Amino acid sequence: MIVADNTNNDHINAPIVIIGGGAGGLELATKLGRYYKKRQQRVVLVDQNRTHIWKPLLHEVAAGALDSEIDGVDYLAIAHKNGFTFQLGTMIDLNRESKTVYLAPLIDDAQQLVLEKRELNYSKLIFALGSITNDFGTEGAAQNCIFLDSPKSAQNFHTLLLNEFLKLQDDTSKDTLEISIVGAGATGVELSAELYKTTELLKTYGYTHLHNNRLKVRIIESGPRLLPALPERIANSTQIELEKLGVEIILNTFVTKVEATGLYTKDGNFIKSNISVWAAGIKAPEFLQGLAGLETNKINQLIVNQDLITTLDDSIYAIGDCAHCIMPDGSKVPPRAQSAHQMASNVFTNIKSAEQGKELKPYLYVDYGSLVSLSTYSTIGSLMGNMTKGSMFIEGRLARIVYISLYRMHQMVIFGKAKTLLIMLVNKLNKRLRPNLKLH
Numbered sequence: 001m002i003v004a005d006n007t008n009n010d011h012i013n014a015p016i017v018i019i020g021g022g023a024g025g026l027e028l029a030t031k032l033g034r035y036y037k038k039r040q041q042r043v044v045l046v047d048q049n050r051t052h053i054w055k056p057l058l059h060e061v062a063a064g065a066l067d068s069e070i071d072g073v074d075y076l077a078i079a080h081k082n083g084f085t086f087q088l089g090t091m092i093d094l095n096r097e098s099k100t101v102y103l104a105p106l107i108d109d110a111q112q113l114v115l116e117k118r119e120l121n122y123s124k125l126i127f128a129l130g131s132i133t134n135d136f137g138t139e140g141a142a143q144n145c146i147f148l149d150s151p152k153s154a155q156n157f158h159t160l161l162l163n164e165f166l167k168l169q170d171d172t173s174k175d176t177l178e179i180s181i182v183g184a185g186a187t188g189v190e191l192s193a194e195l196y197k198t199t200e201l202l203k204t205y206g207y208t209h210l211h212n213n214r215l216k217v218r219i220i221e222s223g224p225r226l227l228p229a230l231p232e233r234i235a236n237s238t239q240i241e242l243e244k245l246g247v248e249i250i251l252n253t254f255v256t257k258v259e260a261t262g263l264y265t266k267d268g269n270f271i272k273s274n275i276s277v278w279a280a281g282i283k284a285p286e287f288l289q290g291l292a293g294l295e296t297n298k299i300n301q302l303i304v305n306q307d308l309i310t311t312l313d314d315s316i317y318a319i320g321d322c323a324h325c326i327m328p329d330g331s332k333v334p335p336r337a338q339s340a341h342q343m344a345s346n347v348f349t350n351i352k353s354a355e356q357g358k359e360l361k362p363y364l365y366v367d368y369g370s371l372v373s374l375s376t377y378s379t380i381g382s383l384m385g386n387m388t389k390g391s392m393f394i395e396g397r398l399a400r401i402v403y404i405s406l407y408r409m410h411q412m413v414i415f416g417k418a419k420t421l422l423i424m425l426v427n428k429l430n431k432r433l434r435p436n437l438k439l440h
């Protein structure tokens, strides 16, 4: 076993360790790293990937609207700039008594061992490792569906999609490419619109036989409407827009089994499908269930109190999708990027407060609204907050600007204002210099 952080073996001077550099974890590592840069306290971020892609953009990676190789952020570079250390690895276990986390042996793509199992001591531990797709044990789903959980799975989907389009272009007698998306949440809805955009763009790159009517995207949802977590008005407008594009929306339909060629529904129907995507629910990673005796819920989330500290160990926090946090009104904080962002800020403030002997500030989730992006066709949503005095429905250009601003906020935390503006400029230039679609 290798001691990953070999500058320190005792947990008194051990670093603050953050597991997961996503929407919440990377923001927290950056803030803590900058704060502690000139102090004795070290901060270590662990992630299973070398680069960071903001998860709400994964459907764009899948459709090819975004190139993860260009837009991915190198953890090592961010760490170096902001005063924290990065460890590449996958956390697999925890010992709370010795305050040690364990990272799995690091194996490369050719199945060669790169690093043995490692251990890392911590003074404070923050879980920020997000969620994975929940297929609720549906027969054949894990084997035959794509889960948009990681940049790698999104890239795999993209390659599969390009191959299917290649077959369509080559064989004009083959009428349609059928794609089924299980789940009408934001992921399913946004992906379906992106797929029509991909088809449109590919036509301009020489796929002359490709027409939108040769693509059939179906969204299959067990509930009575699209976007169950969002206001009905957004769902209705979204449905109209998607149907205009050609998406078939099948509601009140429960998928019971998935095979390589399609899906079976509870009412006995078979829906033919060349590519099936499961986007119907989330759960925290399995290894969290009962990890080191910590309290977890049915979907493996760590139960935290109002200070985002786990109920049985006050040196361990959890933020983002892997945390189960109940607000004073009894509502549960939803698994969203804005929750992860707010939780990261709260834990940062509280770690500083604890150090200065000040009172901790309880976390209160503030819902600023929800937006759904239907590629370049439309953006629909609602804004909440003091300024809007309740919920305000928005769509079109304004909605698009607000939608993008959530990502800009994330970039600003990581890069600062000036560099974010530069990135925006480079993106604009790239739009002129590079293809509008990732073609490989």
Ligand SMILES: Cc1cc2nc3c(=O)[nH]c(=O)nc-3n(C[C@H](O)[C@H](O)[C@H](O)COP(=O)(O)OP(=O)(O)OC[C@H]3O[C@@H](n4cnc5c(N)ncnc54)[C@H](O)[C@@H]3O)c2cc1C
Pocket (backbone or CB within 6 Å): 019, 020, 021, 022, 023, 024, 025, 046, 047, 048, 049, 054, 055, 056, 057, 058, 059, 089, 090, 091, 092, 128, 129, 130, 131, 148, 149, 186, 187, 285, 319, 320, 321, 322, 335, 336, 337, 338, 339, 340, 371
């Ligand atoms: C396609 C899609 C679209 C979405 N759109 C929106 C949207 O429009 N608005 C919105 O608010 N939310 C959206 N969400 C939800 C949002 O992405 C999540 O709620 C948010 O990313 C959660 O942040 P997090 O920090 O908890 O986890 P993540 O951002 O998922 O980050 C978790 C990190 O932990 C790492 N990790 C996981 N396990 C381990 C391990 N064992 N060891 C080491 N590292 C590990 C991962 O590599 C990852 O980097 C969307 C999600 C998807 C999939």
